[in-house]
Amino acid sequence: MMIACEECGLVVNIPDLAQGDKATCPRCGYTLxxxxxxxxxxxxAYGIACLLMLVLSLSFPFLSFSVNGMEHQITLLNATEALQHFENxxxxxxxxxxxxxxPTAYVMLVLYLYYHAHKVKKVGHIFHAHVWLKFLCRILFTIQPWLMVDVFLIGxxxxxxxxxxLAHIGLGNSFWAFCLYSVLVVKCVSLVxxxxxxxxxxxxxxxxxxxxxxxxxxxNHVGCHVCNQLxxxxxxxxxxxxxxxSQLHxxxxxxxxxxxxxxxxASIVFYxxxxxxxxxxxxxxxxSEGSTILGGVVLLWKMGSWPIAVVIFIASIFIPMAxxxxxxxxxxxxGKHADDSSHIAIKRLKLYRLTEFIGRWSMVDIFVVAILVALVQLQNVMAISPGPAALCFATVVIFTMISAMSFDPRIFWAPKNNICKRDSELDASESNSEVPSVHK
Structure with a gap:
């Protein structure tokens, strides 16, 4: 079968792959x-384990906070309830x-689709409704970039x-179950x-x-961004x-x-x-005392929590700006008029991939606020409530993620003067483009 690389547009012929192999684009190195x-x-197996750990994560106390004989205990769902209480x-x-x-919908879809894929392999033909399967596959890969279980765990x-x-923190049984749940979700996603x-x-x-x-x-063709069909x-x-x-563009x-x-x-405006x-x-x-993002970093630094101050600074200040x-x-x-070489295009493509990958980790600070708001509620003795910057910062993260998703990296290989066709053919011949690189 032939696939058009999503990141450089090169059409390659995919050979039959053995289990454990992967095929990469010979021009830009993208995994096809x-x-x-x-x-x-x-x-x-990983999907079933994910669901089991999720049930355990929701069934027992998650964290507890105690100071001066007063204690407050929360479950995982209390974080959303606390934000709702403060009209957020x-x-x-x-x-x-x-x-x-x-994450729950993703894992359940993986179990459902892989079960039917296994039945198709045994029977040799599709015996289920075509439209329904297509719809579920589209949903599966639409929600995948928005799974932030691992980011929440870091938060x-x-x-x-x-x-x-400031106080004694207790780790409930659900906390350890959620740690396993996060690892299992990340592994499950990597297998799909x-x-x-x-x-x-x-x-x-x-x-x-x-x-x-x-x-x-x-x-002479249009590659589908949903299923890679030419x-x-x-x-x-x-x-x-x-x-x-799916609709073609x-x-x-x-x-x-x-x-x-x-x-x-839009993200710059909200930043x-x-x-x-x-x-x-x-x-x-x-x-009552308000704390900005930079103020929180400075406070942690003065308290001696230098590693956490660095993490918050990188995730909440450096990464969004960078x-x-x-x-x-x-x-x-x-967008500029230039005849850039394929080597420059590859460097820019790698930078784009890195930028798209790290963008979601800026959500750490939002999850930190959510946990603190739910956990630290001891009336007037000590309590934390969300500030107006929390929603603005979440909007920044979402808009930057959508901006990166909306960008078509094939533009790097198509300057406006349309003279990179020569470079494309040269790269294709030099890279033996009819057969992609196959790795174990």
């Missing part, structure tokens, strides 16, 4: 498809969706260190490959006029993929850049109040 060992058993419904929904709802650990000097899973249900449909070594600049150029705005029925560099710039500028207003308010003996500056630079380079 991977066939994990024991492809049906391992995802099912949007943050409560964000926490619930990214930590519990989406919990940061919260514990942040208040450990989009191209491989789609191919278990619906084989690639061949199209005429496309050969290995072509790119999106040849204008399609003829759409003749209308409502054209659908031959395999998954022809390559449009200007359209992609406009959306990416719009989301990035200003996120740093000016308090992230949370602390009440101690009846006295991501916004990096994305702005990448968008500028992608």
């Amino acid at each position: 498809i991977k066939a994990v060992s024991l492809p049906f058993q391992r995802p099912a 419904s949007l943050l409560a929904i964000l926490l619930m969706v990214t930590v519990i709802v989406f 919990v650990l940061v919260s514990l260190v942040k208040i450990s000097a 490959d989009r191209t491989w899973l789609w191919d278990q249900f619906f084989s690639m449909k061949p199209i005429d006029g496309v050969r290995a070594g072509d790119t999106h600049l040849d204008h 399609n003829p150029l759409p003749t209308s705005h409502k054209a659908q993929c031959l395999r998954c029925d 022809a390559f449009n560099a200007n359209h992609s850049l406009q959306y990416s710039w719009a989301y990035l500028l 200003i109040p996120a740093n000016l207003y308090p992230m949370m308010y602390t009440v101690s003996l009846g006295k 991501k916004m500056f990096t994305l702005a630079w990448l968008y500028f380079c992608a």
Whole structure:
């Protein structure tokens, strides 16, 4: 089967892969498809273990906070309830969706789809409703970038260190179950490959006029971003993929850049109040005091918690600013008139991948606020409530993630003067583009 690389547009011919192998693009190194060992058993085993650990995480006390003989105990769900109590419904929904709802839905979809994929392999044909399976596969990979169980766990650990000097912190049984749950979810996600899973249900449909070594600049096909099926150029705005029925979008560099710039500028606007207003308010003996992001870092540093201060500074200040500056630079380079070489394009592509990967970790500070608000509630003796900056900062993280997702990295290989076709063909011939790199 032939697949068009999502990140450089090169069409490559994928050979049959043995279990444990993966095929990467010969031009940019992007992973095109991977066939994990024991492809049906391992995802099912990890998925079942995930659900079991989730039930245990929700069934017992999560954390406890005690000072001067007063104690407050919370469960995992109390974090969302506390945010709701302080009229921060949007943050409560964000926490619930990214930590519990989406991960649970993802794992259950993996179990369901891999079960039916195993039945298809035995029977040899699709015996279930095509439309329903296509819909579930699309849902599975749509919610995958928004799973933040691992980020929430780091937020919990940061919260514990942040208040450990003020009171005694108890770790409940659900805390240890949630640690295992986080690790299992990350492992389960790593075992799921989009191209491989789609191919278990619906084989690639061949199209005429496309050969290995072509790119999106040849204008003889459109690669589906949902299932990687190669399609003829759409003749209308409502054209659908031959395999998954998703709406097709022809390559449009200007359209992609406009959306990416719009989301990035929106995140910059929200980043200003996120740093000016308090992230949370602390009440101690009846006295309320606001704390900004930078103020919290300085306080941790003065208290001697240097590692946590560094973590908060990197996750909440350095990463968001670095991501916004990096994305702005990448968008500028992608939009200017230049005849950049393939080597420069690869360097920019690697920087884009790194920026997209680390962007979600800025949500650590939001989860820290959620845990502290739920845990530290001892009336006027000591209590913490969310500040207006929390919602603004969450909006910054979401907009920067959407901005990176909206960007089409194939723009790096398509300068506006459209003269990189020569470089594409050269790279294809030098890299033996008809066969991708296969690794164990």
